[in-house]
Amino acid sequence: DAKTTQPPSMDCAEGRAANLPCNHSTISGNEYVYWYRQIHSQGPQYIIHGLKNNETNEMASLIITEDRKSSTLILPHATLRDTAVYYCIVSNTSGTYKYIFGTGTRLKVLA
Amino acid sequence: KAGVTQTPRYLIKTRGQQVTLSCSPISGHRSVSWYQQTPGQGLQFLFEYFSETQRNKGNFPGRFSGRQFSNSRSEMNVSTLELGDSALYLCASSLETGVNSPLHFGNGTRLTVT
Numbered sequence: 001d002a003k004t005t006q007p008p009s010m011d012c013a014e015g016r017a018a019n020l021p022c023n024h025s026t027i028s029g030n031e032y033v034y035w036y037r038q039i040h041s042q043g044p045q046y047i048i049h050g051l052k053n054n055e056t057n058e059m060a061s062l063i064i065t066e067d068r069k070s071s072t073l074i075l076p077h078a079t080l081r082d083t084a085v086y087y088c089i090v091s092n093t094s095g096t097y098k099y100i101f102g103t104g105t106r107l108k109v110l111a
Numbered sequence: 112k113a114g115v116t117q118t119p120r121y122l123i124k125t126r127g128q129q130v131t132l133s134c135s136p137i138s139g140h141r142s143v144s145w146y147q148q149t150p151g152q153g154l155q156f157l158f159e160y161f162s163e164t165q166r167n168k169g170n171f172p173g174r175f176s177g178r179q180f181s182n183s184r185s186e187m188n189v190s191t192l193e194l195g196d197s198a199l200y201l202c203a204s205s206l207e208t209g210v211n212s213p214l215h216f217g218n219g220t221r222l223t224v225t
Contacts, residue, residue: 032210043115043201043216044154051211087154091210099214101146101154 004088009106012082018075020105022088025069032091033064034099035073037084037107044087044101047073078109112137115217117202123223129190132220136183136204142166143185144214145177148199157200160185161208189222197224 005023012018024033032051036044048055048062050071055062061074075082087104116135124130136143144159144167156169160179177187183204189196199221203214 030210034213036214036216041218043203043218044214046213046215049211049213099156103153 003100004090004102006086006088006102006105008103009108011108011110012075012078014080014109014111015077018073018078018082018107018109020073020075020086020088020107021070022072023070024088024090027068027090029068033062033068033071034089034091035060035062036087036089036101037082038087038104039081039084047086049091078107080109080111083107083109115202115204115215117200117217117220119220120218121221121223123225124192125225126192126194128192129188130192130222131186131188132200132202132222134185134187134202134204134217136185136202137215140204140206140215141183142205142208142212143179143183144203144205145185145187146201146203147171148201148219149197154201157187159208166208192224194224197222 032049034049035047038044048060050062064071085104085106087101089099118133142161145157146154148154158177159167163179174190179185199219201219203216205212205214
């Protein structure tokens with residue numbers, strides 16, 4: 001199963017872009033990169049996912065390197081409500097479809 | 112569209128008892144998966160159901176079981192509760208089972224075993 005590595009914590013000033021990195025060096029060719037976030041006491045919230053091309057939606061942008069071994073989630077204008085744990089995970093194509101959630105990055109947006 | 116609904120929100124049980132948790136997926140979603148979240152182990156996959164069939168199972172003892180009904184609603188059951196089963200149990204639904212189908216989580220059932 002492809003594993004991901006994320007920094008345990010990051011701070012970001014309110015109104016600035018938050019760039020959250022993720023390494024997934026063992027990713028296979030047809031595995032997707034997913035990002036979720038979890039705000040305290042709530043279930044994880046889907047943010048965005050991608051295969052090889054950069055993706056953007058109303059919440060964030062996902063930049064995947066050409067070799068697909070790493071990615072960056074970008075929150076363009078972070079607000080205090082973006083304070084959460086962000087999980088980068090790789091979908092599993094081994095036939096046992098499941099996610100392996102790591103420990104994520106705890107993002108704190110500072111006023 | 113309503114989100115994933117989990118009931119009850121909180122539950123307190125005693126060791127040795129059993130518990131049933133319920134999950135109603137987003138309308139139209141056919142896949143339901145369950146996760147256990149604890150401070151020490153993080154989010155761990157329990158099992159996944161699709162069209163009333165268990166597709167995948169995580170590394171949990173047989174005391175943990177689940178099922179899915181024809182309307183895609185799902186239940187999970189934990190028998191002979193242990194103190195270590197205290198956790199937040201999360202249900203997630205997705206349109207399909209597969210790697211290009213995002214999960215949508217409910218807010219969980221917080222189970223406390225005393």
